[in-house]
Amino acid sequence: MRLAYWMYEGTAHHGVGRIANSMRNVHAVFHAPQGDDYVNAIFAMLDRTPNFPAMTTSVVSGTDLARGTIRLPETLKQVEERVHPDLIVVVASCSTILLQENLEIAAQHAGLQCEVMVYDANPYRMQEIVAAESLFTDLVKRFAKPQPRTERPTVNILGPASLGFHARHDLISLRRMLKTLGIEVNVVAPWGATIADLRRLPAAWLTIAPYRELGLRAATYLEEQFGVPALLDAPIGVQPTLRWIERLRELLAQAGANIPMPPLTAFSLDGMSAPSAVPWMARTADMDSFSGKPAFVFGDATHVVGITRFLRDELGMPIAGAGTYVKHQANWVREQLAGYVDDLLVTDEFQTVAARIAELRPELVCGTQMERHTSRRYDLNCMVISPPTHIENHLLAYRPFLGFDGADVIADEVYTTCTLGMEKHLIDLFGDAGLDLPEKVKAPSTPEPAPAAIAIESPKPADEPVVAVAATPAAPAPVAPPAASPAPATPVDPVWAADAEAMLKKVPFFVRGRVRGNVEKYARQRGHAVITAQVLLAAKEELGA
Amino acid sequence: MHKASTIREDGLYHSFCGLVSVGWLYQKIKDSFFLILGTHTCAHLLQNTLGVMIFARPRFAVSLLEEADLSSSQPDISAQIEEIKREHHPSVIFLLSSCTPEVMKVEFEGLAASVSTPEVPVLFVPASGLDYTFSQSEDSVLQALIPFCPPAPPEDKRVVFLGSVNDAIADDFSLEAARLGIPVAGFLPASHFHELPPIGPGTVVAPLQPYLHKTATQLRNERGCTVLSSLFPFGPDGTRRFWEDLAAQFGMKVDLSDREAAAWERIKRHTDLLRGKKIFFASDTLMELPLARFLKACGAEVVECSTPYINRRFHAAELAALDGVRLVEQANFHRQLRTIAETKPDLIISNIITTNPLVGQGVVAKWGTEYCFLPIHGWAGVNALVTSFTRALERHAKLDPLGSDPIWLTGMMPSSPGVISLQS
Numbered sequence: 022m023r024l025a026y027w028m029y030e031g032t033a034h035h036g037v038g039r040i041a042n043s044m045r046n047v048h049a050v051f052h053a054p055q056g057d058d059y060v061n062a063i064f065a066m067l068d069r070t071p072n073f074p075a076m077t078t079s080v081v082s083g084t085d086l087a088r089g090t091i092r093l094p095e096t097l098k099q100v101e102e103r104v105h106p107d108l109i110v111v112v113a114s115c116s117t118i119l120l121q122e123n124l125e126i127a128a129q130h131a132g133l134q135c136e137v138m139v140y141d142a143n144p145y146r147m148q149e150i151v152a153a154e155s156l157f158t159d160l161v162k163r164f165a166k167p168q169p170r171t172e173r174p175t176v177n178i179l180g181p182a183s184l185g186f187h188a189r190h191d192l193i194s195l196r197r198m199l200k201t202l203g204i205e206v207n208v209v210a211p212w213g214a215t216i217a218d219l220r221r222l223p224a225a226w227l228t229i230a231p232y233r234e235l236g237l238r239a240a241t242y243l244e245e246q247f248g249v250p251a252l253l254d255a256p257i258g259v260q261p262t263l264r265w266i267e268r269l270r271e272l273l274a275q276a277g278a279n280i281p282m283p284p285l286t287a288f289s290l291d292g293m294s295a296p297s298a299v300p301w302m303a304r305t306a307d308m309d310s311f312s313g314k315p316a317f318v319f320g321d322a323t324h325v326v327g328i329t330r331f332l333r334d335e336l337g338m339p340i341a342g343a344g345t346y347v348k349h350q351a352n353w354v355r356e357q358l359a360g361y362v363d364d365l366l367v368t369d370e371f372q373t374v375a376a377r378i379a380e381l382r383p384e385l386v387c388g389t390q391m392e393r394h395t396s397r398r399y400d401l402n403c404m405v406i407s408p409p410t411h412i413e414n415h416l417l418a419y420r421p422f423l424g425f426d427g428a429d430v431i432a433d434e435v436y437t438t439c440t441l442g443m444e445k446h447l448i449d450l451f452g453d454a455g456l457d458l459p460e461k462v463k464a465p466s467t468p469e470p471a472p473a474a475i476a477i478e479s480p481k482p483a484d485e486p487v488v489a490v491a492a493t494p495a496a497p498a499p500v501a502p503p504a505a506s507p508a509p510a511t512p513v514d515p516v517w518a519a520d521a522e523a524m525l526k527k528v529p530f531f532v533r534g535r536v537r538g539n540v541e542k543y544a545r546q547r548g549h550a551v552i553t554a555q556v557l558l559a560a561k562e563e564l565g566a
Numbered sequence: 567m568h569k570a571s572t573i574r575e576d577g578l579y580h581s582f583c584g585l586v587s588v589g590w591l592y593q594k595i596k597d598s599f600f601l602i603l604g605t606h607t608c609a610h611l612l613q614n615t616l617g618v619m620i621f622a623r624p625r626f627a628v629s630l631l632e633e634a635d636l637s638s639s640q641p642d643i644s645a646q647i648e649e650i651k652r653e654h655h656p657s658v659i660f661l662l663s664s665c666t667p668e669v670m671k672v673e674f675e676g677l678a679a680s681v682s683t684p685e686v687p688v689l690f691v692p693a694s695g696l697d698y699t700f701s702q703s704e705d706s707v708l709q710a711l712i713p714f715c716p717p718a719p720p721e722d723k724r725v726v727f728l729g730s731v732n733d734a735i736a737d738d739f740s741l742e743a744a745r746l747g748i749p750v751a752g753f754l755p756a757s758h759f760h761e762l763p764p765i766g767p768g769t770v771v772a773p774l775q776p777y778l779h780k781t782a783t784q785l786r787n788e789r790g791c792t793v794l795s796s797l798f799p800f801g802p803d804g805t806r807r808f809w810e811d812l813a814a815q816f817g818m819k820v821d822l823s824d825r826e827a828a829a830w831e832r833i834k835r836h837t838d839l840l841r842g843k844k845i846f847f848a849s850d851t852l853m854e855l856p857l858a859r860f861l862k863a864c865g866a867e868v869v870e871c872s873t874p875y876i877n878r879r880f881h882a883a884e885l886a887a888l889d890g891v892r893l894v895e896q897a898n899f900h901r902q903l904r905t906i907a908e909t910k911p912d913l914i915i916s917n918i919i920t921t922n923p924l925v926g927q928g929v930v931a932k933w934g935t936e937y938c939f940l941p942i943h944g945w946a947g948v949n950a951l952v953t954s955f956t957r958a959l960e961r962h963a964k965l966d967p968l969g970s971d972p973i974w975l976t977g978m979m980p981s982s983p984g985v986i987s988l989q990s
Contacts, residue, residue, distance in 0.1 A: 024646045025609045025630040032607045043980045054665045056583025056695030059611045061919040071926025071975040072982040074919075080577055083668070083696040096578060103900045115605040116665035116696070119636065145633035148606065183980055213980040409613075 027371045027391050029346035029409060033142040035060045036152030037112045038076045040160070042068075042183040043211035048106040049076040052093050052124060053114030067415050068184060075104070081117055091122065097131035107216045108136045110156065115144040136216075138163075150234045150321075150347060153182065157211055161239040164219040167247060170226060174278035175207035176269075177228040177243070180236030182211050186324065186408045187422050194421035195229065198256075198266065201287050202280055204273070210236075223247035226276045227269070231255040231423060233322040233350050250276060257327025258335050259297045259428045288425055296425035299432045303336050314384035314439055315341035319366065319374055319392055320407025322350035324422065326357040328387050328406045331431060333361055338435075341383040342366065344374065371395075382538050385439050390414070400534030404438045406431075440532065515544040520554040539564055572876055577896035580919040581850040581874070582615055583695025584703030585662060589616040590939045591707055592625045594730040597758050599656035600626035602693075603643065603672065604664035625654055631666055639670060640677065647681045647688065657759040659686060660707060662693040669696075687714070699874045701777045701852050701938055704730060708754055708781040711762060712788065715754065718766030724751035725812060726763045726791075728782060729775030731943055733757060738946045739774070746813055746820060754781075765789045770815045772808070774799060774943055777852035779880035797883050799944050801860035801951055802829035807883070829948050836952040839959060841865035846911035848872050848902050848920065849934025855884040857915070857937065858891060860951065869909045872897035913959055926975055932958040 034051050038060045041049035051057050057078055064074035079096035097109060111128055128137045140159070142152045157179075178195055181188040192212060199206060207225035208218045222228075222243055228251045230240035240251040250272045256265035270280045288296035295301070302308065316338050318329045325345050332338040344366025345354050351367040358365060366377055375395040378386060386396045386403040390411045396403030405414050406422075421427040517525070528536045543560040544552050552560075585608060588600045602608050609628040616624075629646045643661075650659060661678045674690045682688040689710035693703035708728070718724075725748055727739055736753050743750045752763025754771075765771070767790035773782055775798070782793045796811035797804040806826040813820040830837065843866045847854045854873035862868050872894040878885065885893075899920075906914065906929065914924055914931040924931035932954070942951035977983050 022632065022635050022641060022643065022646065023630050024649050025606075025628045026624060027613055028606060028609045031610050034607075035610065041981070045981055045983070047981070054583065054695035055577075055581050055699060056585065056611060056665065057607060058580050058919065059582050059615050061580055062582075062917075063614050065919050065922045068979065069922055070979045070982070071923065072979055073923040075981045077578075078580070081696065082577070083694070086669075086696065092576070092578070095576070099578065099898075099900045103903070114665070115607045116669045119666065119669045144606065145636065181980075211980075213983050 023370070025370075027394075027409075029369050029371070029389060029391065031060070031063075031149035031409075032115070033144040033147050033149065033152035034112050034114055035063070036147075036149035036154075037110060037140060037142060037156055038064070038074065039149070039153050039183050039185075040156050040211050041075045041110055042070075043181075043213070044075075045213060045215045046105070046107040047075060047110065047216070048100055048104055048108070049110045049112065050093070050096060050100060051076065051078045051112055051114060052091075052117050052122075053078050053081060054116060055080050055082070057114045064183060067410070067412055069415070075106075081114075086120075091127050093124065093127045094131035097128060097133055097137065101131075101133050101135055106135050108138060108160075109133070111137060111139045112142050113144075118143060118145075151349065154235050154238055157182075157235060158238040158242060160216075161210075161219055161222060162242060162246075164216055165222045165243065165247070166220050168221070168224050171205075171207060171224050173205060174226045174273055174276070174280070175205045175224070177207050177222055177225040177240075177249070178209045179228055179230040179240050180232040180234075181209060182235055184408070185212075185232075185235070186321075186410065186414075187420060188212065190419055190421035191231070191423040191427070193419060194424035194426045195231075197426070198262075198288060198424050201283060202266070202269070204269075204280060210239075223249060225249055226278060227252060227272050229269070231323070233353065234347065255323050255327050256423050257324070257427060257431070258331040259299050259425060260334065261327070261330070262297075262424050262428065290426070297428045299335055299428045302432060302436075308336065311336055311338050311439070313339075315339040315381070316385040316387060317341045317378055317381055317383040318343040318387040318406070319345065320387070320389050321345065322347045322354050324407040326354055327422070328431065329358055329361050331428070332385075332387070332435065335428070336432065336435060338385070341381045342377065344368065344377070379538075380542075382535065382542060385435065399538060402438045402440065404434045515541055515549055515552050518551050518553045521552045521557045524554055524557055572893040572895055574895045575898040575901065577898075579848075579850065579872070579897050579899045579902070580917050582611070582700045582917075583665075584693035584698030584700065584706065585611060585664065585695070586615050586700055587693070587703045587707070587938075588612065588626050588662070591660075591704060591730060591755070594732070594757065595658070595755050595759060597657040598625065599650050599654050599659045600662060601643070601646065601650060601659055602626070602628045602662045602664055603631065603641065603667050603674075603677075604628050604662075605631050605666050607666075608664045625656065636666075636670065640673060641667070643677065644681050651686060656686065659688045660691045660710065661688050662691045662703070665694050665696050668694045699852070700850055700935075701775075702874075704775070705778050705780045708778060709784055711755060711759075712765075712781065712784060714759070715762045715789075716764040717789070718751065718764035718769055720767040722751070722764065722766055723768040723770070723816070724749040725770045725772050725815075726751050726765055727753045728771050728773045728778055728785075730755050731774055732939075732941060735774075735941050735943050735947065738944050742809065742944060743812075746809060747818065748813060748816055765791055767791060770794055770812065772812050773880075775853075776856055776881065776884070779877045782880065795879075795882060797859070797887065798856040800856045800942055800947070801863060802826045802833075802945075802948055803863045803887075804856060804860060805829070805944050805948070825945070829945060833948060833952045836956045837864045839956050840952075842867065843912040843959070844869050844909060845955075846870050846902075846906060846909065846914045847934070848897065848899075848906075848914055848916045849937075850874055850917050851934055851938050853934070853937045854915075855881050855888060855893075859884050859887045861955065862888065862891065864952070868892075869911055870894060870902075870905060872902065913955065915955075928970065928972075930958050930962045 037049050041047045042064050061074045064070050077100050079093045111124055124139045128139055140156055181192045208222050228240040228243050228249050230236040230253050243249040244251045252269055254265050256262040273280050285296055286293050316332050318325050322345050325343055329340055329343045333340050340361050343362040346369040348367055355365045371391045378395050379399055386392050386401050387406040389407050390409050393403045420430050540557055540560045544556055549556050592600050629643050635641055663674050678688045678690040691706045691710050693706055740750050756762050769791035771785050771791050772794040785791050786793050794812055797807040799805045799808040806822040810820050810822055845861050845866045845868050847858055852874055854871050858868045858871040868891045870892045876895050914929055915934040916924055916931050918933050918935045921931045921933050941947050
């Protein structure tokens with residue numbers, strides 16, 4: 022047992038819900054206590070679903086357990102009557118799985134017209150990613166049927182799913198590139214697919230499955246079982262996108278289709294420019310300062326690999342470290358990042374990641390919503406590159422991560438998140454560059470958010486709403502409470518002498534926290550218990566800031 | 567007292583479990599820590615329902631049961647308790663049950679006792695989703711606090727307000743009581759563990775929230791106190807009755823009719839808007855009865871008031887005031903959708919799970935969930951209460967009708983890419 026605050030992955034039943042809510046006429050039924058229904062709220066809120074998410078909780082109460090009643094058959098009947106699905110996927114919860122009931126028999130008692138699949142997802146052995154990937158693979162295996170290829174070359178796109186990270190945007194980006202190449206799409210799944218669409222999967226000439234987390238196994242199965250070649254790379258960044266297009270054309274050529282390469286400008290939004298501005302932007306003098314901005318990258322497998330390589334290969338940034346919470350993909354990530362990262366961090370405990378970030382104090386953190394917490398606490402720049410996300414990451418505008426369009430989006434995000442070059446020179450030269458404000462008064466102890474009731478109505482920006490409802494655009498983006506003091510990365514924390522503290526005050530407020538952290542790190546490394554003006558000067562000299 | 571007729575259905579509606587009340591209780595009791603003995607599911611639930619994504623240092627966490635822990639019927643949580651004390655220094659730790667340890671038949675009283683010390687008590691709070699909905703576990707938390715309320719002698723005749731409200735509302739109630747000459751012993755819960763009010767046979771317990779009947783009953787039985795039976799203090803009508811009935815407990819006859827009339831007058835613009843509007847309650851906070859009663863007093867037509875549970879004794883005055891309204895306990899969601907399609911309400915109060923999808927069906931719906939932490943109590947809360955209902959109505963009326971065309975929903979949801987409607 023351990024103490025858990027935040028989880029990177031959702032539960033197995035959430036993974037099942039993501040597949041059901043991605044597909045048309047598929048419904049998930051959770052044989053679970055009422056509270057397990059919370060996963061519905063994630064879809065309704067983050068995806069802003071204009072219809073009811075395709076999942077229903079067949080409530081199990083304490084009274085049901087005492088009486089030995091099981092409401093599953095009745096729930097199944099009600100679901101069939103209201104939504105007329107082609108398929109219902111039944112799954113137990115972490116508590117009901119311990120009851121060892123035979124859900125197959127209970128489901129048969131409902132006597133439904135539609136297909137019912139009891140999916141064995143043991144929530145103690147699998148979480149969101151494996152549950153979703155395994156269910157989707159099972160569905161493909163169950164429904165895909167041998168059939169002739171489409172007349173013209175077509176491709177499947179596997180992996181985009183409800184609540185997937187920028188999934189809708191990535192899908193648009195992929196479709197745009199395919200359209201430019203003149204390649205038609207056979208089936209997109211699970212996003213928007215029906216059971217009938219799954220049957221048609223083997224008719225494609227090629228399967229594109231860019232995500233390590235979802236679609237990979239189904240694509241591999243289609244290759245092994247039906248000979249449909251699979252393109253499993255993620256086109257994150259300009260060079261990977263060029264290589265991806267090349268590989269796509271090669272695989273289709275091997276399948277007998279000659280896809281001519283149009284001029285690169287054809288891939289741009291206006292059809293007459295470079296498809297991405299990243300190669301030129303990276304070469305501007307403005308970007309030289311980025312060679313001194315180390316980045317730490319943490320998240321799922323696909324995005325950690327893609328972003329780490331992009332930062333180093335295309336923006337020339339140093340990599341301070343990287344890690345992933347997707348443990349079963351850790352070897353793949355390590356292999357992909359050989360030469361980029363020496364000691365890949367593999368953990369699903371957010372405290373461990375926070376400690377690594379505190380120790381490294383990178384200029385840029387690319388992470389999940391949890392790393393955004395951590396970065397706020399240590400006053401570091403952070404951008405979200407992987408789930409889990411906050412509603413602030415579910416934006417309306419076209420913001421893909423894949424393809425040429427994605428490269429521009431990522432580069433913009435990096436640029437606006439980091440402290441900029443010319444600005445930094447001015448700060449170094451003049452101290453505050455005219456931007457300083459009186460130092461904010463810090464709370465004496467760990468500040469706690471105001472009671473919820475106040476938070477909702479009060480105009481004070483520091484008040485934080487309590488329930489997810491409040492974390493919507495209706496409420497202003499909350500400002501994280503200032504951390505009283507960073508948690509010590511080592512047992513001994515150096516104290517600041519008055520002369521050093523006075524010098525620190527001359528550092529501009531918006532980099533002061535980082536300077537403070539860097540100097541403390543330096544002092545710890547050198548074993549200084551007290552940071553005097555002399556230590557501060559030595560640190561500045563050593564750190565070059 | 568009038569016996570309102572209620573319909574009881576099968577309870578297949580969307581909701582959360584008792585763990586969610588941690589979201590406001592940990593903020594109310596400022597030196598507390600809430601530890602849930604549970605699974606990954608509990609942690610994911612808290613993370614996604616409590617807006618947690620924005621708290622860097624929460625005072626709640628899950629002692630995570632993993633596969634290897636399932637075989638032991640009495641898990642050892644002492645290491646986690648020590649970690650919590652070291653990191654957070656709480657005055658009290660609440661140990662909340664959840665579904666999995668309930669199924670495992672963990673003996674929680676003994677587990678809490680085994681890690682409890684006089685310096686930092688660890689109190690068991692039943693909150694499992696097998697038995698408790700959403701707001702009900704506040705009742706369990708307050709029950710756990712009862713032994714720490716000092717006894718009061720019989721001659722100590724003062725009021726204790728029951729239910730977690732924020733400090734501003736608590737100040738309002740203290741000031742209003744002083745104005746009427748009602749002596750106040752305090753609030754349960756107080757903002758800090760060591761500030762709990764004395765309770766004895768002379769105490770009048772005045773419930774501020776409608777989901778606390780277990781605590782009220784236990785206080786009546788164990789301490790011999792009086793529990794005020796009145797309307798809950800929401801809206802001009804409820805607030806007037808609440809204070810008049812409370813004053814009567816102290817032998818005072820108070821007439822607040824002018825005060826009530828003035829309060830109605832101040833919100834006339836809003837009640838004019840609500841008059842004749844059809845309102846449907848499909849929420850799950852247990853606040854539904856007093857809210858529906860207030861809307862009825864505003865002149866709205868409450869076409870249905872669904873609520874998880876009704877307690878005939880604790881809710882007696884509200885039930886009497888709701889005479890003629892269709893009341894449903896343990897509603898069935900599919901049936902509610904059919905009724906909504908038939909009755910075409912102007913406003914639906916629903917769980918946050920169903921609100922956006924209901925709006926997507928072309929009706930105006932608002933979150934019911936936020937009533938658990940909106941400052942809607944007493945005279946000062948009247949405006950917040952009434953505008954909570956009219957805001958959505960007024961805003962939707964202002965929006966360009968062009969945007970209501972179903973075309974704008976196309977492709978917004980992969981499982982429902984086309985145009986949808988409630989009737990389909």
